Amino acid sequence: MKRIAALALMLFAACTDIPEGPDPIRLxxxxxxxFDAASxxxxxxxxxxxxxxxxxxxFRMESGRELPVFSRFExxxxxxxxxxxxxxxxxDLEAxxxxxxxxxxxxxxxxxxxDANIVIEAVPSRSLDRVAPNAACxxxxxxxSWAELRAARNTGALDWATVRQREKAAIFLPGDAAPQEIRDCLHEELAQALGPLNDLYRLPDSVFNDDNIHAVLTGFDMLILRTYYAAELQSGMSEAQVADRLxxxxxxxxxxxxxxxxxxxxSTSRAWITAIETALTNGSAGRRRQAAARAIAIGQSLGWTGTREGFANYAFGRLQIGNDATVALGAFNAAGRAYGQSAVTNIHSAHVAVQLAAFTLISGDAEATITIADxxxxxxxxxxxAALLALLLMFKSEALELQGDSEKAAEVRLDSLGWGLYGFGTxxxxxxxxNEIASLAPQIAPTQ
Structure with a gap:
């Protein structure tokens, strides 16, 4: 399942009063x-x-449970x-x-x-929440169908571990969500309907990772799916048989x-996964911060670098916003260093960039903000x-305003609106x- 991104792209200034901004009707x-749906x-x-x-x-599920055989559609x-x-x-589905x-x-x-093999059904978000509270889809x-799902709950029919050959599956996603969230659900859930049922936090280049950093299927994901449907493989094979052919x-x-x-x-330890999942769920802010700190400590004790180190620090930084800005900035810098070790994690670094841009904008450093965004x-x-892109453009626009370039700022802001509609929905x-990003910028005294 695609988990709700409890730390994703919902912003920074938890303690800042957000002023009234432009009326969306007049703007x-x-x-x-x-996007053009390129790889x-x-x-x-x-x-x-x-x-x-x-x-x-x-051959594994997210819970760590073993799958007895390889399964796919034939x-x-x-x-x-x-x-x-x-x-x-x-x-988006056709693309x-x-x-x-x-x-x-x-x-x-x-x-x-x-009699389609896979049915994709759009249902209201509130209905999804009742069945799977921590899942976006x-x-x-x-x-x-949704009706068949409700009838099959608690019967064992929905147990992937009992599937030897895939013949029928259903994807449920929120029809009332933003276009980007619906598209992201299409990518991850259709890929899992066809192929892997697992998510691995160690993967830097895949949607099959619960960090929700990647929005669309990557080249790695397409290679995995192509391999899934290679002529040499078939449903019912054992792990050893598949490994021999890979x-x-x-x-x-x-x-x-x-x-x-x-x-x-x-392998990612169950203790680390539990700590991260606690950090990402709704609950006591203090408990979530402690869980993120525990994930960092576990990773350090195991000598992890890269994706898991970066994500634990990123989660910790997000949870420190509004609590301790200095600690938050240190965590974001640590995440940036971890992600900056490889070009494979450039998109991870771009997520951190949003947070760093907030700090440079608050400090009034327009040049640094523009550099980060660019x-x-x-x-x-x-x-x-699109959501990430819109935010970066909004930061750049505010920084340009700080530099006094209102014409260029308006041009960049206009660009952010089109991407924002796809990324945020309304x-x-x-x-x-x-308005939230504008509230971070130092107020410029009017000229006399």
Whole structure:
């Protein structure tokens, strides 16, 4: 399931009074901006490393439970949509299906037939909350509708570990969410309906990671899905049988990955996962901060670097906002150093950049704010994260205002509005973020 991002992109100034801003009715908005659904990039790590990731993704579940056999759909896959769906959702789904055909070489298409293999049903957010309170969306086997899901609960039918060959699955997502959230759900849940049921916190380049950093399927994800549907594999195979075939499959699909340098990844301890999950859930702020600090300490004791080190510090920093700004800044800097060790985690660094830009804007350092935003904006574009992109543009606009360049600031702000509509869903939500960022900037005394 795609978890609710308790720390994602909801902002910074917890103790700041946000002034009244522009009325969304009077503010002139451009049309909603959209991405062209290009791949964010090819798989970059060695095949020896990817093979180990594949096994952990294919034969484990998020809980750590073992899956007895490899399972997938056999033959062409059909997808049907149901519920109150928007034109934007249909467009995003068609773009995703096109990518799955081109990049993962999966024979998949939309259908109106009632016997579709995968049904994607849009339901109200409040209904999702009642069934899965900590999930933005989820996928289950053996049902084709919300009514069937409710009837099958507590029967054992929804247990993925009992599936030997996939024939039917249903994805449930919030039809009333922002376009980007719906698209993100489509990417992760359709990928899990087709392939891996696991999420791994160690992965730097995948949506199969509960940190929710990646918004759309990456080159790594498409390679994993292409491998899932390789001719050499079939449903019912054991872990040993799949592992024996993987090197040859990956060598054929990803010749660039046939090189030395792959690392044997350490498993993520259940204690660390528990600490992170506690930090991300709703509850006592103090308890959540303690949990994030505990995750940092566990990672340090195990010598972790990279993605898990960065995310624990990022979570801790977010939870310190409004409590101790100095500690928060130190945590964000630590996250930035961890993510900055590799180009694979550039998008992670871009998320940290939003937080660092808040600190530089508060301090009145317009030049530093613009530099931070300019470095992160192309990364947000490449990884198709409109919400992140909109925030970075808003920071740049406020910094330009500080420098007295109101014309350029207005141009950048206008650009942020179009991306904000896709990322946040409504004009009111976009204006709320504009006002929040504006409240961080030092007030400029009017000229006499």
């Amino acid at each position: 002139t908005f451009p049309d909603m901006r959209r 964010p990039g090819r798989a970059a790590r060695p095949n020896s490393e990817i093979a180990l990731d594949f096994i952990d993704l294919a 033959g062409p896959v059909t997808v049907r949509v149901a519920g109150d769906v928007s034109d934007t959702m249909i467009t 995703l299906l096109d990518r799955l055909r081109r990049e993962a070489h999966i024979d998949i298409r939309r259908t109106e037939s009632s 989820f996928v289950v086997p053996r049902v084709s 090197p040859r499959i990956l060598a054929r699909f990803n010749p660039r990955g046939q090189r030395a340098g792959g690392q044997i990844p350490s 470095e992160a904006i192309p990364v947000a574009e490449q990884h198709e994260n 004009r009111d939500e976009v204006v709320s973020r504009l």
